[in-house]
Amino acid sequence: SAVFGTEIWPAAEYGRTMYTIRQRIGPLLMRMQKRYGKIETGGEFTEKEIIRAERNSGVVSSKVREIQMQNYLRKKELKERRENDLREGLRLYKNAKYEEALEKFESVLGTKPEPDEAAVASYNVACCYSKLNQVYMFVHFTNCMCCI
Numbered sequence: 001s002a003v004f005g006t007e008i009w010p011a012a013e014y015g016r017t018m019y020t021i022r023q024r025i026g027p028l029l030m031r032m033q034k035r036y037g038k039i040e041t042g043g044e045f046t047e048k049e050i051i052r053a054e055r056n057s058g059v060v061s062s063k064v065r066e067i068q069m070q071n072y073l074r075k076k077e078l079k080e081r082r083e084n085d086l087r088e089g090l091r092l093y094k095n096a097k098y099e100e101a102l103e104k105f106e107s108v109l110g111t112k113p114e115p116d117e118a119a120v121a122s123y124n125v126a127c128c129y130s131k132l133n134q135v136y137m138f139v140h141f142t143n144c145m146c147c148i
Contacts, residue, residue: 015056047071082108082117089124093131102128 045053047067054064089104105128108121 078111079114082111082113086117086120086124089121093124093128096131098128098131102132 051064051067054061085104085108089101089108092098092101092104102125105121105125108117109125113121
């Protein structure tokens with residue numbers, strides 16, 4: 001047909017194939033090719049493998065939705081924890097508890113923060129080290145306005 005031609009689409013593109021078949025009006029002739037590939041048996045699938053397999057199939061099951069919701073809630077919880085640590089660190093810094101504030105700011109940096117969170121935490125880590133009369137080496141890799 002004009003949509004498919006004579007090419008054989010790989011199984012990894014099953015979702016695209018199924019979408020195209022659903023859009024087809026009229027009769028459809030399918031030719032399958034067996035490749036005798038390796039079949040892995042046993043073992044549990046990882047979350048990424050489950051999601052990839054279902055994305056390729058064109059169907060999203062409740063298992064994938066559950067995994068996506070867990071990942072979303074986990075990220076949301078981490079963000080809230082980072083925000084709380086930043087607020088607590090600022091409160092401790094204001095009360096001249098620099099070592100405790102330093103722990104809070106460094107815990108933010110250890111949890112893959114957003115760029116704005118990382119900037120605030122890094123700046124305040126440097127301020128804490130300054131107040132503690134310690135040298136802090138901060139390497140700046142981004143192209144921000146202060147580096148231009």
